[in-house]
Structure formats: C-alpha cells, structure tokens
Amino acid sequence: MGGRPGPVYLEIPIDVLSAEIDDERVRFPAIRTRPPLTVPDRESVAAALDVLKAAKRPVMMAGTSVKWSDAAEEIQAFIEATHIPTFVNGMGRGMVRPGTPELLNRVRKEAMQQCDVFICAGVLLDFRLGFGRSIPADAKIIQLDIENELIGTNRSADAFVVGNLAQSFRQLLGLMEEQGVGVDHSAWRDALTAREAELEAAFAESLNSDEVPVDPLRLCREIRDFVADKEVILIGDGGDIVAQASKVLPVPAENAWMDPGPLGTLGVGMPFALAAQLSRPDKRVLIIYGDGSFGLNGFEYDTAVRFELPIVGIVGVDGAWGQMIRPQAAVYGANRVVATKLNFTRYDKIVEAMGGHGEYCTRPEEIRPALERAFASGKPALVNVVMRQDIDTGMKGSTYM
C-alpha cells in the first residue's frame, strides 16, 4: 500500500498455513484500502512553477504515477489550462483523453529535441528516455512523482514536486490562479500538431496496404477500426506487434490498455486477460499477440475455456521473433540468424482443440469479418493472421536495441 504500488508476492509456509489458533487470539488489522494521498508542500510547487513560467517550448510526458495517483481529471485540467504538448508512456496511456489537441504521438522525438522544459509527470528517465539523454542538456526538468526517492533518477531534476499527482496538478493550477499567472503554449502545440500530421501521412501507405502476406500496420489498422465503436479492454502481448499497435491504436480510457511493461515480460496476454475479464464481466477483452509471445502462455486458453470466458485474441504470425531476428540479421547476416525463427503454426486450430473458436486469415480483407465472428462466437477465440516476415530490413521498424 505504498505510494507507488506494484505486484506483491506473498509466500506462506505450509506449517503456518495449516496451523490452528484460538479465535480469541486473532486480531484483525485495520484495513487500509488505499495509499495516503500526500500533498506536496507549497514551496516546491512554487519552485516548479517558476521554472514553468520561464519555459518557451515545454513538453510533458505522462506515465505510471499519474495512474497510481488517480490523476486523470487533474492532468486533463492542467493540459487544457496550459496547452502544453503532452505524450504518454507505459501506464500513462489512457490517462489523457483521446482527441485532446495537446496529446501527440509521432512527433515525440522531435518535440523532445526542441524542448526547453521537460515535465516528467510520473515518468522516470530510464532507458526509454535514454536515461535522460533524450532531453537536451540545457533543458530544465520538472519532475512530479509520488515518492521522494524517485526524484532525480539518472538525471537530476531542476524542480520537483513530491506527492499524489492529482494533488500536485491541483496545487500547480491553484498557485497559478493565486499568482495570476497565465501559461499558454498553444502556438508551440500547433507547430507540433502540424508536424504530427505530416508524419501521420507517411504512415498511411502501410496502414492501407493490401499486401499479402498482411502488412503488420494494416493488421493494426483493422483492429483499430474494429474496436473504434466498442468498449474493449486491449492487452498487448508481444514485441514488434505491440510496438506497432501502440502507434496506431488510441487508448480511449484508463485501464483500457495493458502491455508487457518496460521489462518486456512477454506472456502476459492471457493472464492479464483472465483477470480483466473476471473483474469486468460486462466488458469485452481483446489480446493482440505476436506469435513468439503466444507460445509462452497461449496454453492458458484452456483456462479461459474452463471458466467460459469469451476472451478474443488476434495473433500476427510472421514465423519469427521479430525484435530479435532483425538485429541478428543486421549484425551477423540474414543467413546466420539463430533461435529466432518459428513455424507458421495454426494457433487457431490449437484453440479449437481446447474447445475454443478459431479463425485463420491470410489476406487483409479477411481480418475484420474474422474478428466479428470471433466476438460473436461467445467462446474464447483466436484470430490467426499470417503476416509479412521482415528479417533483412536492417534496424528499420521496432527493435530491441
């Protein structure tokens, strides 16, 4: 129940588990259902605001602690008041409302290179941000996070606000009002938005590709279009395919997206889906699988069958561990790749053998109807899509390195 929640492993020795004790000696602890919502001190908020007031091209990245602070409403209010261009990562996805003009995606790298103030809103400067080197050396950093010990990780923060992020954003806005300070970065936002549109256009070709085997981005577009009008919990379980999907699929709401996280723990697909479906029986759940990942825990479809959970998965099958095979080919040669090729296995038939519903697609136009049938089947279902295998394309696309 700390400020920064995380998974807990609790092991009880079998002799303790099976021990008996008098009811009278049992004392139940006071149950703490949520962590304390610490409020930042005024002084640190003022210091952060001072840095922000001097900013010309600020950029905000919203991440994990925004979620743990339950701060969706407050970060939204802050963005709308300041028009600061904002990106999301990790568990920050879904915390900013899709369609918010300041919420950008493809222009991230360029925006970071140009920014003079970078706001880490519950985001650590870990490998995903070059340990802080992705931000210009002379840019100032404002860090908001839940725990004091997270401040200054890998690169020191010029100003920092420690506390629940909902409280922190509220305090920032309150102090701005109190000081009569206006912060309006809509011009800077507009410049980035224009650039975002250009980058989006370059994507369009792949998104609409009629290629056979299917282009991975076309696969993602089909999923995007399919879920557009539905409330679906999306779960990514893969490397390449998840990286691609995160560029194409908007996350409509909090808790509507889960993925393997910064450590890339593949295999989370069905375990996450089982938990999601059981805790939200009213919602539909869709897993986006790579074929490498499917092999790790795909057998858990058996569990979904046993518990009659109508979870749907879609697996992009390119017969390879994509994020591994491309660096291997680039460094050692495409004919010297090792342990990174897979079969074009009929995963759909495996799911059928377990008692689920299977679909098999080799052409892009088959995907949408297959998804429709899978959702309609009322059973655990898997849509198997044969994709283009990219091996010898250099480091292009998403790689692990």
Place this chain on the structure above:
Amino acid sequence: MGGRPGPVYLEIPIDVLSAEIDDERVRFPAIRTRPPLTVPDRESVAAALDVLKAAKRPVMMAGTSVKWSDAAEEIQAFIEATHIPTFVNGMGRGMVRPGTPELLNRVRKEAMQQCDVFICAGVLLDFRLGFGRSIPADAKIIQLDIENELIGTNRSADAFVVGNLAQSFRQLLGLMEEQGVGVDHSAWRDALTAREAELEAAFAESLNSDEVPVDPLRLCREIRDFVADKEVILIGDGGDIVAQASKVLPVPAENAWMDPGPLGTLGVGMPFALAAQLSRPDKRVLIIYGDGSFGLNGFEYDTAVRFELPIVGIVGVDGAWGQMIRPQAAVYGANRVVATKLNFTRYDKIVEAMGGHGEYCTRPEEIRPALERAFASGKPALVNVVMRQDIDTGMKGSTYM
C-alpha cells in the same frame, strides 16, 4: 566444474556481448573438461569400515553423487561383495543394475525402520528421508559424498568418506581385502526380498486392472511392458503419475531416467526430451506426463515439430492436479476443492494442430497399440489416455504432504 555439478545461469550484458577486442589480447583459458576426482583419505575410509563391520542390518541408499562420480561400476562391485540391501533415489536411479538381488524398492520403509547402519551413498538426509528421522535414532550413519560441506546435513554422520564415490567404494573394497574382512548380508537381504515379493503381489491387482477409465497403475504397466525390450530414455513430468511410474518402471541404465527432482519443478518434460533427443539421436525418448504438467510446457511440442524430433509423450488425463486435490479434499471436503480441477482436454488434437501425431485412448487395451503407432509415426507424438480421477480417497496414494 565443482565436485557436485549443477545448472549454471550465465548472463552477459549486451554491451559486453557486442564489444569488440583485438585478437591479440584474447587469452583462452585452459579448458577443464571434468572435475578433479578427489580420493578420500585412508583414515576416514578405515573409520567407515569399522562402523560397517559392526553392522547387523545395514541398508544403503544410492543417490545423486553416485551419478556425478560416475560410480556405477564401483557401487555394483560393492553391493555384490557385501550383499547389502540397496535402494536408489533421485539421480541414483539407473546406477545399480536392474535385477541385482540387493536392489529393492517396495520394502524401503520397513528396511529403514529395522536397519542398524544406514549408508548414505551420495544421498542427503533431506525431506525425502524425514531430515534423518526416517532412520532409527540409534542407527549409525555412514555418509559418502563428493563435498565435505554435504556431510552431516540435518543429522550428523557417525562416519564419513569425502571424495569421488567411485574412488571411495574402491578404497572401501581395497581396505576390506587388505584387512581380510568379509561382509556378507545375504541373509538379511533374503528376508527383505521375501517381504518385497509380498508387497509386489498386493500391487498386481491395480497393475492388471481392466477398469475404465484407466487405472493409473495399469497405464504404468502398459508403458513398462512396451519399453521392456527397447532402449528408451524415460522422462517423467508430473506429480502423481511420476510417483506411480517410479514404483512400476525399472530404470535399465544410467541416464535412462529424468524427472522433476526433489523440488518438483513441473514442466521439465519436453525441455529435457529436446536435450536428450538432440544429444542422443540414436535413441528414442518417451515422456510420461500428468495433465497438469502438460499444460505448463506442452506448447514446446511446436519446437519438436520445428526441429523434426520424433519424441513421444504419453499423458495420463484425470482432469485434476492429483497431488494437490486429494489433500484439499481430505482437509476441506471434496466439494470445497479449489484451483485443482482441469478439463479433459484433447491434448492429442493440440499436438496434431502443431503438426505432430495424436492418439486418444479411453480403454487400457488401446494403450499399447497407440504407443506402437506413435513410435512408428516418425513424428513428435502424444498418446492421450483418459484415467480414473481420484479425489475423495483420503491421503491414499501419492500426495504432496
């Protein structure tokens, strides 16, 4: 490369892995292909012999370090010279030649209760031997092991011989000869053999049962009869089924049996089988699966298909985690078991979907022909046998507790 080998995990950071270095600066270490075969000192061998000479009802248990010492020949010579009743456990299985009159199985508990000297030949007094309490308090213990630090684990040894076990047995026999000492426990062995035969008879009914669904012991007997005239590497991957199989199946030779070991690490079946088949392409490999275990790594049949390895598995399907469900039922009631039931999944169809060969048996007489066809298929194959589900039989049979 220590005296007591074990698995090693080697992690190389990616920057080290991809670093380059001048050939001239590379210095290759002297390669050590096997551990040093330390010889025990004469004094400790003499002390052990003194304890042995006074024994009236000695019992020997042969385990892991016999294997790591490559001491099959020497322990056999020692048994033949002394006629000491001998049991095997863990990786000791296969180290004593099947058919050796001193090699006993079912009478183990009774023999241990009566013994006055217990020889731990590469065996630790861990939970499998009640941390030493399975041996009478006034019995003497002679321990032979590879490393000094293994001596006296959980219960102290009255005499101990540290060194390679092949060397230790050789020294023991050498010293007996030198001293003109004869040790002959054939009468004690004969008494135990007679009792073993009685217990064996009690087993016969289950082994020959025509029950449908199939009795687990009948399944094991079918396997035993099938492999009797073949050189097959057997791999156990399960709880109940492996415990039963180890009572029925003799292990004909070293390296002819692998199982989840003392920690019960389920899921080792196909990984072990892949390694065994690749390193011994001339041999056939048979995995004996429980259905719980199959679900953990059964997906690796895909790997066997990809590498065209004709590994055969047989899975006893009782729709339950047997070693867990029976204690649950005994403690909480058969209607309150939780997380220990499984589906009667058609695992054979899954293997077929991957490109392998599947067989499905519901009656005992179908098993043998199915195994014949599976081995003849030349493909990765799985024989799915529907077994009797034992839940409410109390603690009878093999349980975890």
Place this chain on the structure above:
Amino acid sequence: MGGRPGPVYLEIPIDVLSAEIDDERVRFPAIRTRPPLTVPDRESVAAALDVLKAAKRPVMMAGTSVKWSDAAEEIQAFIEATHIPTFVNGMGRGMVRPGTPELLNRVRKEAMQQCDVFICAGVLLDFRLGFGRSIPADAKIIQLDIENELIGTNRSADAFVVGNLAQSFRQLLGLMEEQGVGVDHSAWRDALTAREAELEAAFAESLNSDEVPVDPLRLCREIRDFVADKEVILIGDGGDIVAQASKVLPVPAENAWMDPGPLGTLGVGMPFALAAQLSRPDKRVLIIYGDGSFGLNGFEYDTAVRFELPIVGIVGVDGAWGQMIRPQAAVYGANRVVATKLNFTRYDKIVEAMGGHGEYCTRPEEIRPALERAFASGKPALVNVVMRQDIDTGMKGSTYM
C-alpha cells in the same frame, strides 16, 4: 534525502576516485538540501481527529520523526491546545519543552496501561513498546509518521496520518478549529502528574545518596545540577548509566541529547562528541560514559587532543558490563558470570597520557568540583567516578532483557 533520514555509507572504488574527466563533461546535479515536506491529505486527518475526539485517556509518545520533521513548535502547540499527557523516546527527547506540564516521565508505564487512545507521533511500535503489546488491546492507535511504509508496524493503526509531522499537527489543529472541536485532557493530565510526583519522591533517596562508592543515580544528579544553568550538548554512551541518566536529566532543547539509539550501538560517545563540537564550536559537549563503553572508543580522546577540542567526559566506573552481568547473575548465579567484569582502570590517567585533563573521584561530593575543573581546563578532559557495583540485585534496575 528521503522522508526518514539516516546514515549513508558511500564507497567510491579507487579507480573511479582517481579517474580524470574533462570539465566540460561534468554535469552538476541540482542540489536538494532538504527532503520534501509532504502534507497529509485532509481525509486521513479527519479520520484521526474522529478517533481523538472519542478519547477519554489519550497518551502521546513523541519520537524520531518529530525531529526529522522539524516539528518541535507544532507538537508543542498541539500539546498546549489539547493537554494530552506526552512522553518522549529516542530522538524525540528535547522536542517538547522541559517544564511543559503534559511532559511526563516516570509514570509512563501506568499511563500506557490506562490509555484508551495512544498517539504514535513519529514512534514505531518496536521492542521498546513491546511490539505494541504495551498498549491495551482495546485501545485505539493513531499513528503520525513521515513514510507510508512505517504505518502499522507490528500492530495496525486505527487511524494514520502520513506526511511531515509539522504539517500533520498543523492540519490537526486547523481542522479542530474548523470543526469548532475542543479537546481538553487537563484532568487526566493532572491525575498522572500527581502520580508522577509520588514516583519522583521514591527516587529522591538514591539521588541524594552519600554512599561510597557512589550511587549511580547520585552521579546523574550531580551532572543534572552541574548542567542546569549551562547550554551543554549531552551525549550518552553506555547501557545502565545512560538508562539511569535519561530518568534524571531533562533534555532542554532539540539536538541537546544523543545516545546509542534503539540498537544500543555502544562506542558512539566520542565520535558523536567530535561531530557536535566541530559543528557547534560555541557550545560545550559532555559525554556520559559507562566504563564498558569507554573501552570501545575512548582512544578517540587522542583525536580530540589533536584537534584541540575541549570535550569533557564523565565515566561511571563500576568494573562491570552492568546490563549484562545482572541478567547473567540472575539466571546462572553471581559466581558464574562470564566476560562481564572489568578492571577499575584509571581512565583519567589514560586521557592525561594522551595530553588531556584527568579527574578521579571516589566520593559523591568530589564530582561537582571535578566537573568544574574539567570544563575550566580548556582541554579534552575525563572525570573518572568510582561507582557502586550492582551484580546480585536480580533484575532490578535497567537490564537488557
């Protein structure tokens, strides 16, 4: 720089320490001179106040986190507004102004046994409070501390306020005002004060004892009287003698008392004194030593001589490790104590040999003049007082158990 400060050990490998780097590549981190002062959320403060409002016999214990929160002023205001009887422990000593009517000492055990609400103000329920068992099972606990993870240690808190304690007390008082709530426990305080006076009287005999060798409490009284009109930083380094001194000596202000802490790390006397004297050259420093402790780091007087620091120590010499020898004698017999006797060494002469000033007292009336001369000497000085040796007095007095 966390919420709960503590010692830090920083090791720099010699190759890093002696490496050179271009000035241009050096990036200085933003220096954080103090931890963030997190403010508790209103909801938790309200919950704590609800518990407090129902209290009939509340007791507060103020400890370490009061100090780290710099909350002396705020806790004083809270006590004065509510008249809640208050005790201090560990680094809480000196945080409540001496003479405050609510600040009690000897009646602690009785007060805790009678209380219905216990306020842990920066205090953990560790072994010093019987892991929470010193508080009646049906009493409610309100815990105020800096870090969320400290809440509920060993016994769960019925209400808890996480944040800087200065902020927390301010919020509590603010909310009381807002709600128009009055809390007045002066009657309960008066009852305890009366009882405190009775216990104090029982002490008087020892405090005034003219016994030779000197009674330890008389020694403490002499110190108390000597420092009464001076600003002296007191440092305790011992077991028994420090336990006794803490019953006799009031702590006039924050940072005016340091001791071996809950882990009883003996030997801290001179190290603490050196740091205190160097950082507060305007103040005088007095170490109260037991003879066992003096032996651990007494040699550091050499350092005081080298740096010309006029630190004064007083050592109560009873030729024994008191907190150990009494339990030994009680359990095994006074004639079977082992490794707990010391010499009546002339520690004063050792200090003289190093170049300091020494005093030697065998009678109580000699102590005060010796202290006067030691402080006047302008040199590191030690007053050696021969005390009564208590061995066979059972568990009476302060013991470790």
Place this chain on the structure above:
Amino acid sequence: MGGRPGPVYLEIPIDVLSAEIDDERVRFPAIRTRPPLTVPDRESVAAALDVLKAAKRPVMMAGTSVKWSDAAEEIQAFIEATHIPTFVNGMGRGMVRPGTPELLNRVRKEAMQQCDVFICAGVLLDFRLGFGRSIPADAKIIQLDIENELIGTNRSADAFVVGNLAQSFRQLLGLMEEQGVGVDHSAWRDALTAREAELEAAFAESLNSDEVPVDPLRLCREIRDFVADKEVILIGDGGDIVAQASKVLPVPAENAWMDPGPLGTLGVGMPFALAAQLSRPDKRVLIIYGDGSFGLNGFEYDTAVRFELPIVGIVGVDGAWGQMIRPQAAVYGANRVVATKLNFTRYDKIVEAMGGHGEYCTRPEEIRPALERAFASGKPALVNVVMRQDIDTGMKGSTYM
C-alpha cells in the same frame, strides 16, 4: 570444517539461547575435529608433473593452503628434492624452514619476471600477484589447492592438483620416483641467490642506520636481533611497519607469524595476541604495531592486564598513517594531506595507566634494552619508539597502491 578454513560468525537468538529442552531430546552430533584430507587423483598429478618436467626456470610461491593442509614437511621435502626457488606469502610464512637455500625474499620480482613455470602452492592470483599479470604471459601455471573452486582464479591454470597439499606434494614426489624423473634447479636457484645477496647489501645501510629519529628498518633489525635466539610468536599490526618487518624478520616456524592479511584489517594486534598467549601460555608473544593501528585496538591492553598476560608490544611512532600519507603527498602535494597525520602520543604511558609496563625510546641503541626490560617485567608491556616520519618521499617504500 571445510577444506579451506576461515572464521565463522555464529549468532544465536536470545530466545533460542535461553530456551530449555528435555535432556532426552538432546542428540549430540558426531564431532568432526578436522577436515577430510582429500587426495588428488593420479591423472592430474601426472599432468602437473609433465608441465614441471619441461620447466627451465620454475618459481614456487607457497601460501595459505599449505598451512591449512599441514604440509610444512611435505613442501620442504619437495623443495629439497627439486631445488626450485621458493617464495612465501600470507599464511605461507613459516611453512618453509628458514635457512633453506631455495627460500628467497628480495629477488621475488625479478624471479617472477624470468620464470617459465610458476607453481601456485596454495596461493591465489589476487591483487598481490597482479591478478596473474605479475607472471609472464607465456609462462605456464601449475596450481595446487584444497578446493576445486579456487583453481583458475583470475588466470587459468595450465595444470592443477586439487587436494590436501601434503598429499599433493607426496604424490608428486612419489610419481617422480616411479617415473625415475629427476628435477634439479640448483643452478637457477644459485643465480637468484647471488642476486638476492646483492639486493640484501643495498638494504644494509638502512638496517644499520644510527639516525635519530629512528629509521623504520633499523627498528626492524633490532627486533630481529632480539628475537633471534628466542621462541616468540610475532604478530604484525600495521601497514608500513609490517611491510618493512616482513622484509627483515625471518619466520622461524609455523604459527610464529600473524598479520592483518590480504584485506589489511588493521587492529588485529592485541586480539590475535590474546588468543595466541592464552593458547600457548609457554610462549612469549610480541606485537609489532604501527601507531595508526595501535589506536584501533590498543585499548585491549586493558584485557591483557585483567587476564595477567605478559604480552609485549612495540610501536613504531611516526605520527602518520604511512601507507596513506605518501600517496596523498605524491598526488596532491605534501601540504595537502588530510586525515593522515597523528600525534606523537605517549602510548607507553597509556599502557602504564592501565597497569602495564611502558618503555619510551628515541634513539636506536635504546630499543634492545627496552625490549629486554619489557619482556622481563612479567606484565603486559609496550615499547614506544619514535621513528622518522616519511611523507614526501614519493611512492618509495611500501604504499597501499
């Protein structure tokens, strides 16, 4: 009781320590009074001998495991049979008989640079041997040690013999005899002996220096001459002074020398001496102290007084932490040294204050008579010798780096 003994720390929780148990339930373990003396296997001995037979300029270094193997007699026999030039380090000191022509000291560096085979006899290639870089890259290494896991540390061994070293040397000599192999390196030894004599002459000036304050090497010579005809256990406790003493003082026998070891754990002087004197009441014990080290545990003279142990110490007082101050001066300048100067404290007077005997020497000719008086006093005694302070002599002499 492993092959490579070391200190053990045993902590018993107070509740376990004070628990009571029925006598009947107590089972005493079989006591193992010494580790098993494992014998190396013949094959590895033969491989080592093959390397040795090809050697032209072999050098042997004898260290810790020679002692733990109780192999003084066997290494002596090996040296006498082969005439291989031999050095000792760490606990190997005293294992080769002083006066053995092959036992060399000052020529070590040159010998190692020229050797073609280096025998590590119970010696690790740690920082003291440049992690193996002190030996020519093309020299072969033969390693003899007790535990397999010590083989190949930092640099791989070309041949290795694992087992008790007494057994290993015996096997080597036995195999040489069996094979009729003669190994005679007396010519190579004579060449090094001649060079050793030259280096010894260069030392003579310091050893005989009449300088005031006293030259450290003259101090060491006085000690050497004093102990020459006595059986004294020598204990070194210091940096510089111990490094110098080890160049001057021969170690006459096993267990006649103890020092701070490879980790330089200063302060061991009196603790080692107390143990030595208590276990060998018939012997005399002399501690050679640096003044830095004396300050760490010199107070333990109080213990020696309490137990009436006539331990004698001699402390070389140069008012500095020598091995630290010289590198500081060399790197930062002699006027910028920090925390490395000490007082010229009268440590002898401190010992007198504790009840021991003190001597103070400022001239070299006073040392010998002072040692005589100290040993004759029958009390714990300390001889304080004021030495020359070397600060600005560059890295000359012994330094830590």
